[in-house]
Amino acid sequence: MPLGLGRRKKASPLMEEEDGGERSALSVSQGGGMPGSSLSPVPPGLPPPAPALRPRLVFHAQLAHGSPTGRIEGFSNVKELYGKIAEAFHITAGDVMFCTLNTHRLDMEKLLGGQIGLEDFIFAHIRGQKKELEVYKSEDSLGLTITDNGAGYAFIKRIKEGSVIHRMQLISVGDMIEAINGKNLIGSRHFEVAKILKELPRGRNFTLKLCEPLKAFEMIAPRSGLGGVNSSMSPSGRGTLRLRSKGPPTVEELVRTNVT
Structure with missing residues (x-):
């Protein structure tokens, strides 16, 4: 493994292959951070902070076919994420088909899956x-x-x-x-x-x-x-915030390994 690469603890997949599917659980990777997106890991063995004390993560998003940039925050699962996108762009939640990260193109390798980096940019693909x-x-x-x-x-x-x-x-x-x-x-x-x-x-x-x-x-x-097109934007992250269908979000840090 190259020097400094992080080894990520395997997350519960949002996308299941074969004829695979997205689940309501979601992870968010913690990178360098965006304004309003700071979050401290919960020490092992300690309960998560009370809901009122948890900072709200802020993400930026656009509609994939073109739109101004919107601020997305205050969601804890996939359905709520779609709802917040709908609120930001004055559409219905049912209009959102799926999201890709860091590219507006139909690149299924960038499909919003098991995690979102705090610096990832969300593109919402809506019904056409x-x-x-x-x-x-x-x-x-x-x-x-x-x-x-x-x-x-x-x-x-x-x-x-x-x-x-x-x-x-x-x-x-x-x-x-x-x-x-x-x-x-x-x-x-x-x-x-x-x-x-x-x-x-x-x-x-x-x-x-x-x-x-x-x-x-x-x-x-x-x-x-259309397939396999990579954007110049790239995800980053050094930790994972898991948004669960039950219970509060929790933060897990990456285990970093140096290979000589």
Whole structure:
């Protein structure tokens, strides 16, 4: 391991792979700090401070398709984060599909997952154009990896090259799956949606109702040009604030290891 690299204690994942999904628990990495974002670790064995004494972490966010910068604070789980984003930009919480960190692009490697650095910049991807397509299931596997946002939306995280879905240019990474064969899937977890897709009979058509994220002009490009794009912004962090579905947030420090 390179000199000075921190070894992070494994967090409970917000994103579960395979056909993986986002959970309500969330971690925030503590970096150099932003104004209003300082937080001291809780010593081992001591109870967390009373809610009134806990400092409020402040983050900065924009809508991925373009917007002024907003201040986001006072959330303790993923649903509350979406609600605070909605308040900041005068939209409904249901408009927020998912968030990426430090890039406005549809880069699933930067998907808001198990942790947020205190200096990370949040980009919220909101609902855009709806589309309905008929798909012929010529193979048992459609070539999709599905995740969910922890707030009732399942969407496409990856598309396998050469698969049934890959051959359909109108279906893209980031598309939310609203319905299959007329069955409303809003509120479903990723594994429920994946199960329905797997159980569809081979050799038949099925109807897929999708909603794509609202895109900025520069993001309207062939699907192959959108994946794996890295931003010049990079996350930082030296500790983890865990936002849990039950109980108060807690801070864990990184174990730093020097390798000679």
